[in-house]
Amino acid sequence: MSLQKKAISGVSWTFIEQFGSKVIGFVVQIVLARLIAPDEFGLLGMILIFNAVGNSLSDSGMSQSLIRSDEPDENDFYTVFSINFAVSFILYIIFYFLAPYISIFYEQPRLTDLIRVYSIVIVINSLFTIQKTKLTHELNFKHQMKAQLPALFLAGITGVVLAYMNYGVWSLVYMELVTGVSLTLIYYHQTRWIPKLRIKRDKLKIHFDFGYKIALSGIIGRIATNVFPLVIGKYFSAAMVGYYTRAFTLKEFPVVTISNTLDKVVYPLFAKIKNDNILLKNAYQKIQILSLFVLSSIMLLLIVTAEPLFGFLIGEEWLPAVPYFQILCITGVFYPINKYNSNILKVKGRTDLYLKMAVWSNLLTLVGIALTVKFGIIPLILSQVIVTIIRTLINIYYANKFINYPLQEQFIDLLKTTLPGIISFAIVFSFIYFNSTLNENLYVIQLIVYGASFSLVLVLIHILFKTRSLKEIMNIYKLVRQKS
Incomplete structure (x- = not known):
């Protein structure tokens, strides 16, 4: 298949994935908005910045390096997986012990347990990042669509049921955990790629030299994006955080759907x-x-x-x-x-x-x-x-x-x-x-x-x-x- 046809095919499958994902998320968020109060949404909005930074750090930008590489081998994938998993585990420990101090900063005691549970998502995400990267490098977006949609559907059902049972903000937390676990299981089943904790110094140097700048850029960007809920929560109120995060989420629906649809194909295409x-x-x-x-x-x-x-x-x-x-x-x-x-x-x-x-x-x-x-x-x-x-x-x-x-x-x-x-x-x-x-x-x-x-x-x-x-x-x- 020519590069142009691969690109068109990739855009088609990615659009189905992104559009389907956002439709599921959109419907779920509408239902949750009617079941969960704005101040409950605001509590989660206050801690999104920590998970956003954690996810950027755990990947270290090295997945982008793998996609850009002409012919990465198993040692490339093993090395990046090992680093991602180790960093994500260390970050979880850090956030676990920082949680009480973050709660004091916001004057919201409930945040301690929320942070400790929600941060598990960082570790879970590191388990399937390489499988997803391999599929992206191969311009295989059909498999990614088949993983993303079932995982989000199952997580959405979980969130709505828990919200209906008055779990409040915990409905949102468990929904993210179910998403991560489901994606991990599906990607492992699809790719049949089993990771090994193996690090090759030469591979690490290549991908780290490229990736750490991407990671730092991602951290800075995510801090800048997620600092607004933090500032609003500190200087205004939890309800205003809820209003802001709801407005931001609805704005992101078309932006992320369209841009990510193209970007998932555009970046590997540009690399070629x-x-x-x-x-x-x-x-x-x-x-x-x-x-x-x-x-x-x-x-x-x-x-x-x-x-x-x-x-x-x-x-x-x-x-x-x-x-x-x-x-x-x-x-x-x-x-x-x-x-x-x-x-x-x-x-x-x-x-x-x-x-x-x-x-x-x-x-x-x-x-x-x-x-x-x-x-x-x-x-x-x-x-x-x-x-x-x-x-x-x-x-x-x-x-x-x-x-x-x-x-x-x-x-x-x-x-x-x-x-x-x-x-x-x-x-x-x-x-x-x-x-x-x-x-x-x-x-x-x-x-x-x-x-x-x-x-x-x-x-x-x-x-x-x-x-x-x-x-x-x-x-x-x-x-x-x-x-x-």
């Missing part, structure tokens, strides 16, 4: 053409325009329909999260630009620049928090938008060094891709602003009217001006038709 800069730029440009078109359209649609969407899906008690959600949706538009510029640095082996970029961009996040937290939660969340724009400029600056895709050219592509959505948004949002009559009985009607109006205007603009985004989608459609 990393020595041809012209081909690499062309592939990058097409993928960025496609993902930016889809994401910007969806994000603007979600901003338009945010209030009836929250009221209909999860109830009026979550309506205070609407402005958080609308602001966060703006950051989602820039996600593919940052992601794919970062991928260029990784496939080129310039993890030093990748780390430098992460340090600068996430330092800006901390500066934004420090400058805005005293003014309230809305300015605090708005700082994410400003930092995201600056981060985008930094990413473009570094990636341009390798594929000759400068800021001016990227900006023109960005503007042409998003302008139809912005115009559609302005028209529909103006109509909503001057005709706002919201009550519970109109949620469904408003969702249909606002959503249909935005979509219709958007499609008409793309057809009228024959935009490049529309042409790229049509080209992909033709390729899929030829493949079938």
Whole structure:
């Protein structure tokens, strides 16, 4: 099978996996939001930062090195597995003893037991990371889909049943544990790859030299992302943490589904053409325009329909999260630009620049928090938008060094891709602003009217001006038709 056909096949299976996973997660989260109070969600939101950092540290970025490698052998896989497992176990011990002090910091005694149980997920995840990495390196995304969907379905059922039995925040914790255990068992069954605790120094040096910078970048990024619930929990309230995490989770549904669908295929694909800069730029440009078109359209649609969407899906008690959600949706538009510029640095082996970029961009996040937290939660969340724009400029600056895709050219592509959505948004949002009559009985009607109006205007603009985004989608459609 050619590389192009593998890419199309990979995107297809990954989309099924990502979309199916997010649909399952979305439905489960809606049900849980009606069974679990916002302050209970907030408790878990307070400790997400610790598990996010733990997962980044346990992998050490070496899985990315395996994917990038041309022909990794068993010793490569054994070495990375051994390091991942050892680090994850050490991290669990550290979090176990830190738990009481974290509880004191938040003034929430319940967090001690929550952290000690929830952190087990870090160890469990290390058990199947290599099996998943092997499948990714082989561009075998069909097996990953067959693992992910059953595991999430089983975990979702577990979470809903426990929530119905009034387990509260523990429903969310046990749901994550069931996910990890299920994925481990399924991946072991699929790959038949049995790990060995074996470390080869030469292999460790190769993968660690590449991976530790990725790991540090991931840690910095996850801290910057998850520091907001920590700050909100410390300076505001657990309920506000719940509102923020719910808004963030709903925003992530389309962003992660679409971006991860492409990224799981794009990164190994970029790695295979990393020595041809012209081909690499062309592939990058097409993928960025496609993902930016889809994401910007969806994000603007979600901003338009945010209030009836929250009221209909999860109830009026979550309506205070609407402005958080609308602001966060703006950051989602820039996600593919940052992601794919970062991928260029990784496939080129310039993890030093990748780390430098992460340090600068996430330092800006901390500066934004420090400058805005005293003014309230809305300015605090708005700082994410400003930092995201600056981060985008930094990413473009570094990636341009390798594929000759400068800021001016990227900006023109960005503007042409998003302008139809912005115009559609302005028209529909103006109509909503001057005709706002919201009550519970109109949620469904408003969702249909606002959503249909935005979509219709958007499609008409793309057809009228024959935009490049529309042409790229049509080209992909033709390729899929030829493949079938």
